[in-house]
Amino acid sequence: MDKILSLLTKENITFLIAVLGFLLSLYNFLRDILQNRMKLHVIYKNHLISEHDHKGITISMSIENKVKVPISISRIFLNIDDTSLEFYWIPQFVFQATQKCKGEILDEINVHTIPLPAHIEGYGIIGGFFFCKSPIPISNAELLSAKTSITIHSNKGTKFYPISMNNTSLER
Incomplete structure (x- = not known):
């Protein structure tokens, strides 16, 4: 008992508090890094291949940020087997809807693709259409059998x- 009491000096208690403070700050730092790393959920909805040249691919999808820290997306690529196609950063026209009476x-309403770069707030989501162009014509059957x-x-x-x-969506 005397040995334990002899260890409880002011210097030893101060040192123990400093070590515990360091360990707590290290834990908080690592926890913050792990919780706020890039954690996105990509939800593919459908796609459309341009009928006039079979090269343009418009994909409807949403990207959800699963952490509290905002994220900025600079570029997005569609990978089809060994080929990577970059989504256009300039909004592309997708479709037009009108309401008529007599x-x-x-x-x-004119719908365009999502412009890139994009910013997603913490726990936020962006969704819409993304467009890329293939160097060669592509079919739905090729997309279905490819690793994308x-x-x-x-x-x-x-x-x-x-x-x-x-x-697959159909043009009308």
Whole structure:
């Protein structure tokens, strides 16, 4: 008992508090890094291949930020087997919807692709259309049988997200 009491000096208690403070700050630092690393969820909805040249691919998808820290996405690629196609950064026209009454247009909506770079707030989501162009014509059957994925480049690194392009939309 005397040995334990002899160890409880002011210097030893101060040293123990300093060590515990260091360990607690190290724990908080590592926990913050692990909780706020790049954690995205990519949800593929469908895609459309341009009928006029079979080279343009428009993908409808959403990207969800699963952490509290905002993330900036600079580039996104569609990977088809060994080929990588970059999504356009300039918004592309996707479709137009009009509301008419007795031949008169009451409302008109023009839908464009999501411009890149994009910013997603903490626990936020962006969704819409993304467009890329293939150097050669491509078919839905080729996309269905190919190994496809999305590569996202952001301020927190680069990650790959496998997708299955099995839901084709039709142009009307």
